[in-house]
Amino acid sequence: MSTGPAREEIDQLLAAAGWHPARDMSEKVPELTEFVISDLAAHDCQLELFPEAEAFLRSYGFLTVEFPYDAERADTFNTCARFCSDKAEEISELMDDLQRSVFPIGWDKMENGLAVMTPDERMFYIHHSGTYYAGTGIHEVISSLYTGNLQPIEDYHV
Structure with a gap:
């Protein structure tokens, strides 16, 4: 099993994509x-x-984060x-299985998978091979997608 990149490395990937703490994409959301x-x-x-997805998109939306393999x-x-x-x-x-709302917040180019x-x-992470748990928050989802360390969804139903 791959270990993920350090938080600092993820912060560098986000910064290289144009993210900064005061970033606000409210006009596009x-x-x-x-x-x-x-x-x-x-x-x-x-x-x-829902408010959490809106806040995510206001801060992190419209970035292209590169994973330099x-x-x-x-x-x-x-x-x-x-x-x-x-x-x-x-x-x-997925919404039926989880008994809660989801909202799409990103996709990866290579695999054409969707993050919600x-x-x-x-x-x-919804992929042609199935649906996987990718973590909580931006750092965990980027780490999971970068390393491919996605967990079977069955372990994360509510």
Whole structure:
């Protein structure tokens, strides 16, 4: 099992992507979330923006975090998920399984997986191979995606 990068390394990845403590993307969040909600609703997936997801997107939304694996391979995690209707069924199933809301907060380019969060800031990763627990908060989700250290969702149902 891989150990994740240190918090300082994740902070460096976030800073390189343009994040800083005073960052505020409030002007972009309404358009993004309205699109996501209506696009998913058109695919029979009903969800609502909750305060924790909105706060996440205000601070971390619209970043492209690069995972520099080596000189020939890099992956990115984008901290907004505009087009996620192809995962509508999986999102609905996850909400049913967890008995709580989720909201899409990011996707990774290489695997085309979708990261969603719950109101208690737990992050789950929806991938073509299944759904996984990715941690709580930005540092844990980036660490999990960077290392591929995702946990089976069965261990994290409420």
